[in-house]
Amino acid sequence: MSTNKTKGKKIPRSFYLRSTLTVARELLGKTLVYHHPRGRMAADIVEVEAYIGRGDEACHAAVGRTERNAVMFGPGGFCYVYFIYGMYHCLNIVTEKQGFPAAVLIRAAEPTDGFDIMRDNSPPSDKKFTNGPGKLCRAFGVDRTINGIDLCGQTVYLVDTGRQPSKIETSPRIGIRKAADRQWRFFDADSHYISR
DNA sequence: TGAATGATGCGCT
């Protein structure tokens, strides 16, 4: 197992309480850290998508509050994890204030620590373990046990390393049918870990 | 291009 130490400050609650599009864009370059029972993993975020409120038809919260999406209705700075297509999990960062349901989907990241654990969690033939939302969760061992966990705690959190992409591009969100016109996907144009 | 695979939410009984 690698022993890199992620340098930088843990991101505070105030970061997540702001506008979702602002948070989404600024999440690029931040480091996702997960202290898993099997070891520490970390990766630099390079691709995200925003899902914003009742008016966004593609957002899980568009139908109102349900058992599944309840975390999104709480304050920013918490994990929203859901199970999709019968096999994959997706990790989201809840944004905005209490009562406004919104989140940012973490779609891809570049591993910086815990590489061996990620490899063990991934198919033998796989070369990139975190270039897609389902793959990233599989590599990190993320499942619904961390749904609702506080990102201002000690288990899962983000770190500001001071680095940011030199070139951020936008596009429509991937894999959705509704609200396909919104350019709410943000990614680091120079990264080799972008999905699809 | 389509199969894998199961939770979710909705409409109905």
Next chain:
DNA sequence: GCGCATCATTCAT
């Protein structure tokens, strides 16, 4: 409760 359509994906064909 029950059945059905849908789904913020991935991988092999």
